[in-house]
Amino acid sequence: MPKITPNLWFDTQGKEAAEFYCSVFPNSKINNVTYFNEAGPRPAGTVLTVEFELDGQEYTAINGGPEFTFTEAISLMINCADQDEIDYYWAKLSEGGEEGPCGWLKDKYGLSWQVATGDMVELLNDPDQGRAVRAMKAMLGMKKIDVAAIRAAADQA
Structure with a gap:
């Protein structure tokens, strides 16, 4: 290929x-x-x-x-290992740019990025639908992803 x-x-x-x-x-x-x-x-x-x-x-x-x-129709996804990496890339790439919802941002050149962890997919696709819904609702209320807050929301009964 x-x-x-x-x-x-x-x-x-x-x-x-x-x-x-x-x-x-x-x-x-x-x-x-x-x-x-x-x-x-x-x-x-x-x-x-x-x-x-x-x-x-x-x-x-x-x-x-x-x-x-550039438009948001295409973005570059950064699968971060942890919250520290999310914080680093978010700070660097959003400086002079524009923060968006759910871990999306535009850098100072207008290019869109998604900054999240790979385990977000697991949370959002949790077999326990209540847990997945709570995680999704928490994420939808964020700009920069806060993994601990999403996990806490998912784990609320």
């Missing part, structure tokens, strides 16, 4: 965004930068694409212009 690389469209901030994301995620790096040349459509020497990795996952940022912007 061919490798799938998400391509993120920016106006002009592709390199800045890639550098920011690489500073947030461990084991991350910029692999390659390409530039517009005399053929245009942007001035020669300005950044066209940035190939980068976030902890081994490859991405490409393209400075395609203002025609397209």
Whole structure:
């Protein structure tokens, strides 16, 4: 199967965004930068694409212009190990951006992220429907996910 690389469209901030994301995620790096040349459509020497990795996952940022912007129709999910990781990524990625409901946020570039733990699926799909409903209600009332509060709500009788 061919490798799938998400391509993120920016106006002009592709390199800045890639550098920011690489500073947030461990084991991350910029692999390659390409530039517009005399053929245009942007001035020669300005950044066209940035190939980068976030902890081994490859991405490409393209400075395609203002025609397209990010929407919540696509987001990047961060499956955090625990509340400390949720707190870290939430603080870093929401700074200068916008907090949303249920662990969703938009970063300062407008890209949507979901910041939660992998065990959220277990709580929301608990075979005990009362427990699952209580967990869901608790999550729906949050912006940043608070795992302890969701567990406490789920465990209330």
